[in-house]
Amino acid sequence: MNDLHVQPLGPEDLPALRVALDGRSVTDSSQWPARRAELRSLCVPPVYGAFPALPKQVRCEMLHQATVRAMEDARLWSCRVLADGAPVCLMRVFLPASGGPHPVVLHGDGCWHTATDGVIADLLRRGYAFAQFNRVEIAPDMPGPPRPVAALAAWAWGYHRAVDALCQLEALDATRIAVVGHSRGGKAALLAGATDERIALTSANNSGAGGAGCWRGGTTGAETLADITRVFGYWFAPALAQWAGREATLPFDQHFLKALVAPRALLTTEALGDHWANPQGTWVTHQAAQAVFDWLGVPQQLAIRYRAGDHAHTPADWAALLDFADHLWRGAPRPAGLGGPPDSLDGRGPG
Numbered sequence: 622m623n624d625l626h627v628q629p630l631g632p633e634d635l636p637a638l639r640v641a642l643d644g645r646s647v648t649d650s651s652q653w654p655a656r657r658a659e660l661r662s663l664c665v666p667p668v669y670g671a672f673p674a675l676p677k678q679v680r681c682e683m684l685h686q687a688t689v690r691a692m693e694d695a696r697l698w699s700c701r702v703l704a705d706g707a708p709v710c711l712m713r714v715f716l717p718a719s720g721g722p723h724p725v726v727l728h729g730d731g732c733w734h735t736a737t738d739g740v741i742a743d744l745l746r747r748g749y750a751f752a753q754f755n756r757v758e759i760a761p762d763m764p765g766p767p768r769p770v771a772a773l774a775a776w777a778w779g780y781h782r783a784v785d786a787l788c789q790l791e792a793l794d795a796t797r798i799a800v801v802g803h804s805r806g807g808k809a810a811l812l813a814g815a816t817d818e819r820i821a822l823t824s825a826n827n828s829g830a831g832g833a834g835c836w837r838g839g840t841t842g843a844e845t846l847a848d849i850t851r852v853f854g855y856w857f858a859p860a861l862a863q864w865a866g867r868e869a870t871l872p873f874d875q876h877f878l879k880a881l882v883a884p885r886a887l888l889t890t891e892a893l894g895d896h897w898a899n900p901q902g903t904w905v906t907h908q909a910a911q912a913v914f915d916w917l918g919v920p921q922q923l924a925i926r927y928r929a930g931d932h933a934h935t936p937a938d939w940a941a942l943l944d945f946a947d948h949l950w951r952g953a954p955r956p957a958g959l960g961g962p963p964d965s966l967d968g969r970g971p972g
């Protein structure tokens with residue numbers, strides 16, 4: 622990445638996070654819950670529309686339990702998640718052979734098989750459980766007639782129902798649930814983590830437009846609001862398309878969504894060569910959101926990591942998530958390599 626790919630844009634160009642709708646500055650952390658609610662109403666419905674209704678009851682039905690010899694005798698549970706009696710999705714939960722309660726990494730991209738056996742074995746070896754569902758069972762990832770609920774909201778809701786189910790499994794540590802997804806799945810994971818305070822760690826990989834990227838710009842050649850709403854309109858609230866070409870006047874940007882995660886933990890993992898996913902704009906929203914994490918006294922809860930290469934959810938990205946979780950939950954040192962991209966707008970290299 623070099624300066625030719627970067628548009629002049631900084632965190633100061635984004636709408637203020639700590640000025641309430643009544644114009645007053647938000648100075649005391651006791652005001653955060655109210656401001657957080659405002660931020661949510663400003664940045665969630667206009668982009669993603671309404672979520673499906675909250676069910677009264679969610680059940681995790683156990684369908685089968687197996688031992689996976691090829692994964693050091695890991696336990697593998699097949700479950701069905703039901704909301705008010707209706708099936709939501711299937712979910713597979715891998716657990717280390719013994720011990721617990723285990724922290725768990727929840728992944729919704731079953732449709733992509735980015736969590737290879739090697740990735741899952743590594744998670745288990747490091748003492749994490751791994752739960753996977755397939756978000757397209759909840760809302761298909763195909764264009765079609767207008768839908769009452771846009772796909773990203775349906776997928777995020779799916780993460781929430783999977784969390785409901787995971788909270789019912791005693792072998793898991795419900796205070797240490799991480800969610801992760803890649804690209805469109807990363808957009809869904811970020812939305813899920815931003816809107817559910819039971820999720821302790823949110824992670825989005827190469828999530829770009831409608832995820833961790835900045836609507837206002839960043840990387841030349843990044844996907845724009847016009848691009849994404851034209852091709853993937855069914856992911857978003859229909860009214861979002863009206864902002865195409867007028868992004869500079871949006872009353873929010875994606876740093877609002879990132880800030881909703883505070884004071885819980887957020888890691889985004891980015892690829893320097895993935896220009897379409899706007900690595901520079903993601904750094905801008907990161908810096909803007911960092912101000913809220915700093916102000917709340919939890920600067921270390923927000924992290925970003927850049928690697929060389931292209932659009933993919935690689936084993937290195939999975940390892941970066943586990944290294945960060947080890948730091949948050951197990952007292953491991955803060956991983957090396959977190960920080961802005963080389964040649965970032967403010968010149969700060971990886972920290």
Ligand code: GCU
Nearest residue numbers: 804805806828829830844849
């Ligand atoms: C397309 C889309 C992106 C999305 C990506 C993916 O490239 O334009 O917004 O992130 O698909 O999900 O892989």
